[in-house]
Amino acid sequence: MKIRKIDHIGLACRDAAKAEAFYHGVLGLPVEEREDLDEMKLRVVKVRSSEVVLELLEPQAGEETVTRFLAKNGEGIHHLCFEVENVAAATAYLIGRGYAPVWDKPRPGAGGKLVNFLKPKETGGVLIELSQSRA
Amino acid sequence: MKIRKIDHIGLACRDAAKAEAFYHGVLGLPVEEREDLDEMKLRVVKVRSSEVVLELLEPQAGEETVTRFLAKNGEGIHHLCFEVENVAAATAYLIGRGYAPVWDKPRPGAGGKLVNFLKPKETGGVLIELSQSRA
Structure with a gap:
């Protein structure tokens, strides 16, 4: 499979605005998009x-995946996404x-975007997303 | 402060060779270096x-930081390192x-390389390393 980049x-965060205040406001990383x-x-x-x-990623009422992660682990890195050329091919290969x-x-x-995931138990503890490049 | 990139x-892993077998052998990411x-x-x-x-990162006998992380969290992402232009200036700024x-x-x-760290409690749950660009 062909990974292009991360x-x-x-x-996972409890308050996206507060996280933005650090990553943008303090570290100076530019905001690319805000969306619900x-x-x-x-x-x-x-x-x-x-x-x-x-x-x-700030979960809203009724959200399950990130909410569960926060309850179990607290705030922190939730997943790593690799851009691949062809996620269907990568899925079949895996x-x-x-x-x-x-x-x-x-x-x-x-x-x-077309995506798939590998669970942490197969990757050394990292939830990995595979996402297809835009055409 | 000026961040150049991640x-x-x-x-953190219990067996670097096993992790390599996945990230290199399966995902196909090239090995840049192996070192003790x-x-x-x-x-x-x-x-x-x-x-x-x-x-x-596989801790050897007597190592403390990653060993403690593994005992508490299991395998997974341990830290995120940003390359900055000047880590002394970044430290003073922070x-x-x-x-x-x-x-x-x-x-x-x-x-x-000159480095410093911010602890997870100040960053939304992420241990952040700041590392200075090579001259």
């Missing part, structure tokens, strides 16, 4: 550091190598 | 993904903003 790092992903029940602030985006991606076929994630 | 991401940092009691395998290095870097003045880290 696309983004997802940070209503379908995913997440408030997201994206700050950029060169080719990598830090996604500050299954062929004996891995168990979350889905048999990639699904549209935030922003409509 | 320099590396440190992953005797002073730090760490075995390190560096794999590269574009401008960011993943440092696979202290001026009310933050408490680990040291008042940067110290030489692995490879002789």
Whole structure:
């Protein structure tokens, strides 16, 4: 499989504005986007550091995944996303190598990009997202 | 302060060779370096993904920091390192903003680069290393 780069790092936070005040206001990383992903029940602030985006993820009422992470681990790095050329091909390749991606076929994630995930137990403790390059 | 990019991401692992088998052998990220940092009691395998290095950190007998992390959290992302132009200036700036870097003045880290750290409680749960660009 062909990884192009680390696309983004997802940070679970309780208050995206407070996290922005640190990563943007103190560290000086530029804000690329602020959005409420209503379908995913997440408030997201994206700050950029060169080719990598830090996604500050604040769960809203009823959100489950990040909420569970926060309850278990507290705030911190939630996942690492690699940009791949072809996420369907990467999924098939990983299954062929004996891995168990979350889905048999990639699904549209935030922003409509095709994505899939590998769970931490298969990757040395890191939730890994694979995301397809924009065409 | 001027951040140039994410320099590396440190992953705490119990077996660097096993982590390498995944990040290099399966994901295909090229190995940049393998080294035993005797002073730090760490075995390190560096794999590269574009401008960011993943440092696979396996503690050796007597190592404390990563060992404690593994005991508490298990394997996973241990720290995030930003490359800055001037880590002494960044340290002074952060202290001026009310933050408490680990040291008042940067110290030489692995490879002789000047580094300092911000603790997770000040950064939204992320141990942040600041590392000075090579001259």
